[in-house]
Amino acid sequence: MNYDRMHDWLVKYLSESKSVVVPMPFTTYTYIADPVNVEHVLKTNFANYPKMKHDILSRFIELSEEPDSNLTDKSLRDVVLNFVIAGRDTTATTLTWAIYMIMSHAHVADKLYGELKALEEDQAREEKISLLPLDLNDPESFNRRVAQFAGLLNYDSLGKLYYMHAVITETLRLYPAVPQDPKGILEDDVLPDGTKVKAGGMVTYVPYSMGRMEYNWGPDAASFKPERWLKEGYFQNASPFKFTAFQAGPRICLGKDSAYLQMKMALAILCRFFKFSLVPNHPVNYRMMTILSMEHGLKLTIARQS
Numbered sequence: 203m204n205y206d207r208m209h210d211w212l213v214k215y216l217s218e219s220k221s222v223v224v225p226m227p228f229t230t231y232t233y234i235a236d237p238v239n240v241e242h243v244l245k246t247n248f249a250n251y252p253k254m255k256h257d258i259l260s261r262f263i264e265l266s267e268e269p270d271s272n273l274t275d276k277s278l279r280d281v282v283l284n285f286v287i288a289g290r291d292t293t294a295t296t297l298t299w300a301i302y303m304i305m306s307h308a309h310v311a312d313k314l315y316g317e318l319k320a321l322e323e324d325q326a327r328e329e330k331i332s333l334l335p336l337d338l339n340d341p342e343s344f345n346r347r348v349a350q351f352a353g354l355l356n357y358d359s360l361g362k363l364y365y366m367h368a369v370i371t372e373t374l375r376l377y378p379a380v381p382q383d384p385k386g387i388l389e390d391d392v393l394p395d396g397t398k399v400k401a402g403g404m405v406t407y408v409p410y411s412m413g414r415m416e417y418n419w420g421p422d423a424a425s426f427k428p429e430r431w432l433k434e435g436y437f438q439n440a441s442p443f444k445f446t447a448f449q450a451g452p453r454i455c456l457g458k459d460s461a462y463l464q465m466k467m468a469l470a471i472l473c474r475f476f477k478f479s480l481v482p483n484h485p486v487n488y489r490m491m492t493i494l495s496m497e498h499g500l501k502l503t504i505a506r507q508s
């Protein structure tokens with residue numbers, strides 16, 4: 203419900219009745235006892251009033267309320283499902299593989315920690331704040347410092363984490379969240395290399411294999427080396443037709459930048475303040491499904507670090 207309409211609706215209700223239950227979007231209900239100043243009611247009951255909500259579902263709901271919109275409740279449901287399928291398990295599984303790669307490559311964990319410590323100090327200097335004391339044995343002090351660090355992370359500061367960007371990209375090269383991506387053929391066609399394909403068949407490209415081909419990545423293709431993505435300390439991207447974890451061309455992943463942002467935010471906090479180690483003898487195998495998950499999950503122990 204958009205706030206202008208909510209406002210009109212409240213005025214109407216409050217002028218007609220002595221009490222009213224305001225349906226909030228989704229599940230929350232607010233009870234208003236007396237007809238009072240509408241502005242006051244809106245301000246005290248709706249934290250964001252008069253600001254519009256800017257999350258993606260609210261934007262789609264607003265669009266659906268346009269007179270010429272053909273968005274239905276069902277299509278809103280599909281939008282949500284699409285974002286959950288496309289955007290949740292992909293980032294979750296990539297974070298799992300990234301943490302596994304980081305903890306099994308000690309020099310990567312050290313370098314990442316160094317980058318995060320430097321970012322913390324630089325940002326604090328830039329924002330003219332002093333970093334809070336950090337006592338590993340006092341959970342409150344620890345949590346305060348974690349929260350302070352989280353407050354220093356934003357689109358711009360995360361953009362300075364080139365090594366972390368390389369770690370995530372290298373993880374996706376070896377463990378692409380979408381390991382194979384089949385397509386149904388609607389019409390007979392000829393692929394650019396001359397291969398003929400028939401309607402009703404399937405073609406698949408396989409990011410898992412493409413990410414490990416020596417032909418593409420050199421003789422060390424099987425090794426986890428974030429450095430291969432860096433040139434003079436800066437992240438250098440590869441063509442999406444070579445690094446295919448996000449698909450390429452017009453149907454490339456729409457959430458790629460958002461995915462990097464979310465994953466960098468989570469990893470920055472985790473790798474700045476915690477050290478991870480694998481529970482002894484825990485087997486790590488991949489499970490090839492729509493998403494490349496870990497067959498037995500990732501069991502690890504964590505320790506705080508200053």
Ligand code: HEM
Nearest residue numbers: 288289292293296379380383447448449453455456457461
């Ligand atoms: C590590 C994270 C992610 C990976 C590896 C990934 C990978 C991919 C791939 C391979 C496709 C192409 C699928 C196809 O061929 O149909 C795709 C499509 C898409 N992704 Fe992602 N994705 C990630 C995260 C996200 C996130 C966080 C969002 C949303 C916030 C998102 C939204 C989408 C959407 C909407 C499409 C469909 C684009 C279209 O068909 O035009 N993805 N993604």
